Amino acid sequence: VRAPARRGGRASAAVCRLLTGSSGRAMLGMPPGGDDYPGWGMNGATQHRTVPPERWCITLEDLVFFRSVVLEEVQSGAIAPTERDRFGRDNRRVGPSMYTVVDAHIKPLTQRAGGMSWALLRHPLGLECNVFISHCWAEGVHEFIAKVLLSAPEAVGGDPDTVVAAWCCVLANPQNLDIGAMVHDPASSPFAVALQSATHVLVVPTERTGIYR
Numbered sequence: 363v364r365a366p367a368r369r370g371g372r373a374s375a376a377v378c379r380l381l382t383g384s385s386g387r388a389m390l391g392m393p394p395g396g397d398d399y400p401g402w403g404m405n406g407a408t409q410h411r412t413v414p415p416e417r418w419c420i421t422l423e424d425l426v427f428f429r430s431v432v433l434e435e436v437q438s439g440a441i442a443p444t445e446r447d448r449f450g451r452d453n454r455r456v457g458p459s460m461y462t463v464v465d466a467h468i469k470p471l472t473q474r475a476g477g478m479s480w481a482l483l484r485h486p487l488g489l490e491c492n493v494f495i496s497h498c499w500a501e502g503v504h505e506f507i508a509k510v511l512l513s514a515p516e517a518v519g520g521d522p523d524t525v526v527a528a529w530c531c532v533l534a535n536p537q538n539l540d541i542g543a544m545v546h547d548p549a550s551s552p553f554a555v556a557l558q559s560a561t562h563v564l565v566v567p568t569e570r571t572g573i574y575r
Contacts, residue, residue, distance in 0.1 A: 398427070398484075399475060399483045399484065400483075400484065400485070400486055401475065401476070401478055401482050401483040401484065401485070401486035402475045402476070403475070404475075404478060405476055405477070405478075406472065406475070406476045406477030406478030406482070406536055406538070406539065407477055407536075407539060409476075409478045409482050409486065410478065410479070410482070410539060413482060413487065413488045414488065414555070415534075415544075415551075415552035415555045415556055416491045416552075416555050416556045416558075416559035416560075417487070417488025417489055417491065418479055418481045418482060418529060418534035418535070418552065418556070419481055419485070419488060419489040419490075419527040419528055419529050419534065419556075420480070420485070420489075420528055420530060420533050421489070421525060421526060421527060421528070422510070422514060422515075422526050424481075424484050424485075424533075425507045425510060425511060426507075428480075428507070429503070429504065429507045431467070432458070432463060432467065432503055432504075433454070435466070435467055436451055436457070436458065437451070440466060440467065441458055441462060441463060441466040441467055442466070444462060446459075446461065446462075447459045447461065447462045449462070449502065453502075453504075454504055455502075455504060455505065456502030456505045456569070456570075457502040457503045457504035457505065458502065459499060459500055459501065459502060459503070459570075460497075460498075460500070460501060460503060460506070461499050461500070463503050463532075464499070464532060464537055468480050468532070468533075468537055469537045469538055471483075472536065472537060472538055473538045477536060477539060478536055479533060479534055479535055479536040479537070480532075480533040480537075481533045481534045482536075490527055491527055491528070491529050491556055491559045491560050492518055492526065492527050492528075492560060492561045492562060493517055493518060493526055493527065493529070493560055493561075493562050494528070494556055494557045494559075494560035494562070494563045494564070495528050495529065495530040495531075495564050495566060496564070496565045496566065496573070497530065497532075497565075497566040497568070498566075498568050498570075498571060498573035499532065500568060500570045500571050501566070501568035501570060501573075502568070502570070505568060505569065506566055506568070510528070510530075510564065510566060514526045514528060517562045517563075517564045518561070518562055528564070529556040529557075529559075531553065534552065534556070535552060
């Protein structure tokens with residue numbers, strides 16, 4: 363009698379990859395890996411009261427990680443095209459807009475984590491700011507990240523030993539807290555404080571629109 367063929371090896375491996383990825387862990391109600399999000403479980407409101415606004419920064423390595431998570435969630439369907447943003451799932455040059463990524467990924471993730479910004483979820487004590495990024499949420503996330511990765515090192519003088527710590531509103535501000543209250547006084551808002559602290563400003567254009575329209 364011939365033994366039945368063993369099946370499901372590839373399927374089992376695929377399931378394992380899914381469940382260990384960020385979207386799979388979210389499906390199971392599990393937090394992402396602690397190494398990826400050291401701030402997980404902290405009180406976001408307290409963090410943003412105690413960590414100075416100019417320290418709500420991210421590194422270039424953070425952006426590479428962020429891009430990998432977005433790619434994974436686009437493929438899983440967690441980030442999907444909308445009436446407002448009909449991006450192509452296979453378009454890795456432009457990708458979904460920041461509006462879409464904030465609504466589908468950043469807000470749900472940081473709400474579960476404790477309400478902090480994505481930047482403080484990655485760096486609970488913050489980072490000393492040296493680059494302020496000005497950009498437009500209509501941009502594609504892949505387009506934005508590619509341009510920052512290319513330009514930011516030059517923005518700080520091209521020194522490979524200089525760590526870029528960038529303040530970028532979409533990742534710096536706590537998307538689930540009252541941002542309106544934070545910017546009530548423009549002169550003391552997180553934007554103004556970070557801009558005054560940064561040694562360089564990086565303006566990131568997008569092919570979709572003029573960023574200052």
